[in-house]
Amino acid sequence: MLNIGNKQTRVDGPQKVTGKATYTADIAAPFYHAYVLQSTIACGSITAIDTTAAEAFEGVKAIFTHLNLPERLKNKVDYTDPLAPPGKPFRPFYNNTILYNGQPIALVVAESFEQARYASKLIKVTYEEKKFKGSLAENLKNASADRAPEPAKNRGDFTKAFKNSDYTIIREYRQSRNYHNPMEPHATSVEYNSDGNIVVYDKIQGVASSLKYLKGVFGLGADSVRVKSDFVGGAFGSGLRPQYQLFMATLAALELKHNVQMVMTRAQMFSFGYRPEVIHTMKLGCSKDGTLTALSHKTVGETSTFEDFNETIVDWSGLLYKCDNVNLEYELTPVQSYTPLDMRAPGGVSGVYALECAIDELAHEAGIDPLEFRRKNYVDYDQNENKPFTSKELKACYARCEEVFNWNNRKSLAKTDPHLLLGYGMATGSWEALQQPASVALSMNEMGTFTIKCATADIGTGTYTVMSQIAADKLGVSLDKIKFKLGDTAFPDSPIEGGSWTVSSVGSAVAAICEKFQYRIFDVWKRNNPEYQAVAFEAISFQDAKLKYGSKTFAFTEIMQQASKDELSIAHSEAPADGQDTHSGYAHCCVMVEVTVDKELGIIKVPRLVNVSAAGKIINPKTAENQLLGSMIWGLGMALREEGMVDSRYGRVMNANFAEYHIAVNADIHDIHTEFVEEHDDKVNPLGAKGVGELGIVGLAAAISNAIFDATGKRLRKLPMLLDDVLEV
Amino acid sequence: MKPFQYTRLSTQDLASGTTLRDSTILAGGTNLIDLMKYGVEKPDRLADIGKLPYAQIEESDEGLLLGALVTNADTAYHSAVKKTYPLLHKAILSAASAQLRNRATNGGNLLQRTRCYYFYDTAMPCNKREPGSGCAAINGFNRIHAILGTSASCIATHPSDMCVALAALEAEVHVLRKGATLVIPFDQLHRLPGDHPEKDHNLEPGDLITHIQLPTEGFSDHFEYLKIRDRESYAFALISVAACLKVSEGKIEDIRVALGGVAHKPWKLKKVEKEMIGKVASTDNFQFFAERLIQGAQSFGTNDFKILLVKRAIVRALNSALNPS
Numbered sequence A: 001m002l003n004i005g006n007k008q009t010r011v012d013g014p015q016k017v018t019g020k021a022t023y024t025a026d027i028a029a030p031f032y033h034a035y036v037l038q039s040t041i042a043c044g045s046i047t048a049i050d051t052t053a054a055e056a057f058e059g060v061k062a063i064f065t066h067l068n069l070p071e072r073l074k075n076k077v078d079y080t081d082p083l084a085p086p087g088k089p090f091r092p093f094y095n096n097t098i099l100y101n102g103q104p105i106a107l108v109v110a111e112s113f114e115q116a117r118y119a120s121k122l123i124k125v126t127y128e129e130k131k132f133k134g135s136l137a138e139n140l141k142n143a144s145a146d147r148a149p150e151p152a153k154n155r156g157d158f159t160k161a162f163k164n165s166d167y168t169i170i171r172e173y174r175q176s177r178n179y180h181n182p183m184e185p186h187a188t189s190v191e192y193n194s195d196g197n198i199v200v201y202d203k204i205q206g207v208a209s210s211l212k213y214l215k216g217v218f219g220l221g222a223d224s225v226r227v228k229s230d231f232v233g234g235a236f237g238s239g240l241r242p243q244y245q246l247f248m249a250t251l252a253a254l255e256l257k258h259n260v261q262m263v264m265t266r267a268q269m270f271s272f273g274y275r276p277e278v279i280h281t282m283k284l285g286c287s288k289d290g291t292l293t294a295l296s297h298k299t300v301g302e303t304s305t306f307e308d309f310n311e312t313i314v315d316w317s318g319l320l321y322k323c324d325n326v327n328l329e330y331e332l333t334p335v336q337s338y339t340p341l342d343m344r345a346p347g348g349v350s351g352v353y354a355l356e357c358a359i360d361e362l363a364h365e366a367g368i369d370p371l372e373f374r375r376k377n378y379v380d381y382d383q384n385e386n387k388p389f390t391s392k393e394l395k396a397c398y399a400r401c402e403e404v405f406n407w408n409n410r411k412s413l414a415k416t417d418p419h420l421l422l423g424y425g426m427a428t429g430s431w432e433a434l435q436q437p438a439s440v441a442l443s444m445n446e447m448g449t450f451t452i453k454c455a456t457a458d459i460g461t462g463t464y465t466v467m468s469q470i471a472a473d474k475l476g477v478s479l480d481k482i483k484f485k486l487g488d489t490a491f492p493d494s495p496i497e498g499g500s501w502t503v504s505s506v507g508s509a510v511a512a513i514c515e516k517f518q519y520r521i522f523d524v525w526k527r528n529n530p531e532y533q534a535v536a537f538e539a540i541s542f543q544d545a546k547l548k549y550g551s552k553t554f555a556f557t558e559i560m561q562q563a564s565k566d567e568l569s570i571a572h573s574e575a576p577a578d579g580q581d582t583h584s585g586y587a588h589c590c591v592m593v594e595v596t597v598d599k600e601l602g603i604i605k606v607p608r609l610v611n612v613s614a615a616g617k618i619i620n621p622k623t624a625e626n627q628l629l630g631s632m633i634w635g636l637g638m639a640l641r642e643e644g645m646v647d648s649r650y651g652r653v654m655n656a657n658f659a660e661y662h663i664a665v666n667a668d669i670h671d672i673h674t675e676f677v678e679e680h681d682d683k684v685n686p687l688g689a690k691g692v693g694e695l696g697i698v699g700l701a702a703a704i705s706n707a708i709f710d711a712t713g714k715r716l717r718k719l720p721m722l723l724d725d726v727l728e729v
Numbered sequence B: 001m002k003p004f005q006y007t008r009l010s011t012q013d014l015a016s017g018t019t020l021r022d023s024t025i026l027a028g029g030t031n032l033i034d035l036m037k038y039g040v041e042k043p044d045r046l047a048d049i050g051k052l053p054y055a056q057i058e059e060s061d062e063g064l065l066l067g068a069l070v071t072n073a074d075t076a077y078h079s080a081v082k083k084t085y086p087l088l089h090k091a092i093l094s095a096a097s098a099q100l101r102n103r104a105t106n107g108g109n110l111l112q113r114t115r116c117y118y119f120y121d122t123a124m125p126c127n128k129r130e131p132g133s134g135c136a137a138i139n140g141f142n143r144i145h146a147i148l149g150t151s152a153s154c155i156a157t158h159p160s161d162m163c164v165a166l167a168a169l170e171a172e173v174h175v176l177r178k179g180a181t182l183v184i185p186f187d188q189l190h191r192l193p194g195d196h197p198e199k200d201h202n203l204e205p206g207d208l209i210t211h212i213q214l215p216t217e218g219f220s221d222h223f224e225y226l227k228i229r230d231r232e233s234y235a236f237a238l239i240s241v242a243a244c245l246k247v248s249e250g251k252i253e254d255i256r257v258a259l260g261g262v263a264h265k266p267w268k269l270k271k272v273e274k275e276m277i278g279k280v281a282s283t284d285n286f287q288f289f290a291e292r293l294i295q296g297a298q299s300f301g302t303n304d305f306k307i308l309l310v311k312r313a314i315v316r317a318l319n320s321a322l323n324p325s
C-alpha cells in the first residue's frame, strides 16, 4: 500500500506519549542552571546593580551583567541571525541601556534552578528612568513608510474608482498584540566538552539559525560547536530566531567551562517576540451588481525601537479578489518593547482579517450574500505579480463548504434558547506555497534500513512522519525501514521550518534522493548481473524492498551486498525548478462559522466551525488535519480570547501567565470540521504538495466577526472580541 | 522562592498551639506555592496541615460539615452536596480545572488571594502586597476588578466561586484559635479593603480553619450559579451570581443572592433581601432587587461594563432559579 496520502499515525507518537522524546529541557547532564533577571522599567538606564547578596547565596556559581560581559563580546561582534529584520539586533548585557520592560539585565548561574531564581531576587538594581510612549496608539505620530518594505505595486486609479463606486465603505480594524505560547517553553542546554567544544541543544525551528548566531556572537569555529534539536514542543514562529536563552546558556557554559541549562518560565515567554498590534484602514467600493471596483488597504504596525520588524499584510488585499484599482500602504512605528516576531501565518492573518471583514461589510452594503459576493469577484491569476497560479481550487472549497455547512439554509435553523442570537459568517483564507532549497543525505545498511538525514526540524508538524512516508513510497519499502533524522547541524542544510514550506522543500529533496538511490541500486544490479546489461531503468520497478524485473525479484539487501561502501551513501541538494517563478503558488480555504451571542449577557460562543481547504497533494491527511484543526482553534483564540495586555504606563505585559492570557481551551471548541478538496498541481513542486501549517488560521477571525454581526447587527472591528463589546446591542 | 522551613503538622503539634502562629499554613498549595514562586508570598516557615484530621464530610441535624482539608472535587461530588446543595456543587465545578480541583482544599479555597494583575507582579505598585506603595489597578487594567465596596487604596476582588455559593447559603466557618473553636458567619470571614487592603479577612495569624458548616436549607429546588467569564472554562469569574429562592404561590418567601467578581468579598446584602420577602417573584422585582443590591457601584475604566452586566446577570440567575429547566 502506498504511504503518501495515507492517514499515517506519527512515527514519533509512541516516544512522545511515553515521555521518551527528549526535548531540550529533558537533556540529562550535570548542568548548572541559569535564570535571568529582567528589568522592571521600559526605558532609561541602570545606574547601579548590586549582586553581592546574590553571589553569596548558596549554590550560585556566577552572575553576568553588563558590568562583567567579556570584552570580546563587545567589539565587532555580529549579533544577527538569518531572519533578523533591518536594524540592530538586541545585544544582551551590552551596556546599561534599558530598551524594554522585561529586558534581561542579569544572569544568575547556580547548581539548581530554584537557587538561581531566588538569588536573582537578591540583586538590587537602581535605574534612571526616561519618559516613553508604551503603546501603538501613543506612537502613531511616528508611523513611517520608510521603516517598512514597499508593498505590492498600486494599480489602476483607486481614488477615481472609489469616487465612482455605487457602494463604498471606509472602516478601521484593530488587532491587539498576541503572544506565542507553545507548550514547551524556550530552552537551551549546553554540553561543555573537555576539549572546549560545545554541543548546544536549542529550542529552534532550524539549527542553522542558532549556529549562525553562535558563530557570529561567540566567534566559534564550525568544528567547535554543534547545534541539535530533536524535538520541538510547538514553536509557531517563536523559534524562528534564536532567543536570548541561547545567548545566556552559551555565555555561561563558555565562561564557566561547564554544562549549563536555561529553561524559560512561562512568564518569561512574554519577554520576547509577539504578533504585533496593528491598525488597518480599509476603503472599498463596488458597483451595484457587486463588482469590486476599488480597494485601499493601509496598515500601521508596531515594532521595537531597535529593529524594523515587518510582515506582508496589505499585499493580501491585492491578491484575493479581482480588482483593477488598488492602493496598498504599510507603515511601522516604534514602541518601547522588544521586537515583534513572526507568528503562525504572519501578516496573512492580519491582512486577511481586515480584508475579509471589509468584504463582508461591502457585500452587506450592496445587499449581496457574502459567499455570492466572493464568487462574483473570484480571480484566477495573481494580480500583484501578474502571473497565473500554479493551481487554485478555491471555487471547489466554496462549493464544498457551502454544502457541508448548509450555508443556503442557514437562516432556517431554529433558535432554541430565547436568550440567544444566532449568526453565521464566512471568510476566505490563503497562504503561500513556497519551496526553498534543501539538502539531504541517504544511506542504506546491510539490514536494508535507510537512514535519511537533514538539518530540518519537526516543530510538531509531523516532519518525521511525512518524510518517512515519502521515502518509503519512493524506495518501495515499508515505513519501518526508514529512519528519518533531523535537527542537527552535522546534517545537510535545510531551510528553517517556517512558512509552511517543509513538506514542499525537504519533501521534494527526499523524493529526489530516493529516486537517485533507485538508480544506484539499478546500476549495482546491472554491474553484478551482466545478463541484464541492456535493461532500461523504465523496465524495472521497486516494491517490497525488491527490484522487480519481469517476473524476477532481487532483494535490495542482496543487490547492495555487492556495492562498495561509498555506493551505500548519497547526498542530494534540491532547489526549486527554474520555471517556478513564472507562477504564483498559494493554498486556499473557505471557512464558515456559526456563533451564538447571549442577548443580555454578551457571551459569545462558536458552536460550529467548518473549513474546506485546497492545498495540492495531501501527503498525510491525518497530520494535515491536525494542522488545520490546531490553526483554526488558534484563530478562534485570536478572535475571541487572546490579548497581550500591555500597560502603556509601564510598557509591561500584565497578563504574562496562562491564567490571565487566555488561549482557547477545550470547552471553547464545539463542532469543528475540516476537509480537503482535490487539487492537482504539477507546478508548485515535484510533489504537488502545498503546506498546511498556517492556512487554517487565516480568515477565521474575520468569519467570527462577520457572524457576530449577523447575530447582533454590530460590527466590532477589533480583536479580541469580548463579551462587553456586544453587551449593549 | 525564598528558602523556608517545612513542618508537617500532627494533631499533637496542634495541641501546643505554638507552631502555627509564626508559620504560614500550607494546604493544597495551588495558590500559596504559586505566589511563593512569584515572590509575592515569602514565608520563613511552612506548616503543612495535610495530615490533620479535617478531611471528612459529616452529616448531622445541623446540616453538612465540610472538613477544611476535603478537596474541592471531593466536596463537589459528595452525594449529600449534590442532592441538598446543588448550588455549591455547580459553583465548585465552575472553578479552575479538574486538576486544580483535585488538589485544592476547602480551607485553601476560602483564603486564596486576589488575582489582580498588579498584585501578582512584584515590580508593580500594590497596596495589598506592599502597603503604601500605591494601587496600579485603579488607573490601569481593571477588567477583573471590583465595583462595590472599593477603597482608594484597593479595588481587588476575591476570586473564589465556592465562596460565593457559601455566602449565599449562609454557611459558617469553624476556626481553631488558641485551642478553642470559633464559629464565624460566612459574611464576617472576608472584609472590604478600606485602608488595609493587605488584610483579606478577619482571621488572626495562627488561626486554622477546620470546617465549613452548611445549614440544613440548601435551596435545592430553586437555585442558580451563573458564572460569566472570558472563556468557557478555566477562567476566573468576571461576574458570578449565586442565587437561591423559596417561592410560594408566586411570592418570594426567601431570597439569597451573593455576587462574585464585584468586591473584595462575596457581595450580599441581607437588608435588601429582606425587603423582597412577600413580593411577587417577577422579572420586574428581580430588576428592582438588582438595582438595590448594587447601589453605589463605581467602576474604573476597563471594568465599566460590569455595572450593566451584573444587573442583567442577577436577573438572569434569579429567573433561572425560579424556573429551573
Ligand SMILES: Cc1cc2nc3c(=O)[nH]c(=O)nc-3n(C[C@H](O)[C@H](O)[C@H](O)COP(=O)(O)OP(=O)(O)OC[C@H]3O[C@@H](n4cnc5c(N)ncnc54)[C@H](O)[C@@H]3O)c2cc1C
Pocket (backbone or CB within 6 Å): A658, A659, B024, B025, B026, B027, B028, B029, B030, B031, B032, B033, B034, B049, B068, B072, B094, B095, B096, B097, B100, B103, B104, B105, B106, B107, B108, B109, B110, B111, B112, B113, B159, B160, B161, B162, B207, B208, B209, B210, B234, B235, B236, B237
Ligand atoms: C490557574 C488557576 C485557575 C483557578 N481558577 C479558579 C476559579 O475559576 N475559581 C476559583 O474559585 N478558584 C480558582 N482557582 C483557585 C483555587 O481554587 C485555589 O488555588 C484553591 O482553592 C486553593 O486551595 P489550596 O488548598 O491549594 O490552598 P493553598 O494554596 O494551600 O492555600 C491558600 C491560602 O489559604 C491558607 N490556608 C489554607 N488552608 C487553610 C486552613 N485550613 N486554615 C487557615 N488557612 C489556610 C494558606 O495559608 C494560603 O494563604 C484557580 C487556581 C489556579 C492556579
Ligand code: SF4
Pocket (backbone or CB within 6 Å): B114, B116, B117, B118, B119, B125, B126, B127, B128, B129, B134, B135, B136, B137, B138, B153, B154, B155, B156, B197
Ligand atoms: S487593586 Fe488591590 S491588589 Fe490590585 S494593585 Fe490595587 S492594591 Fe494591589
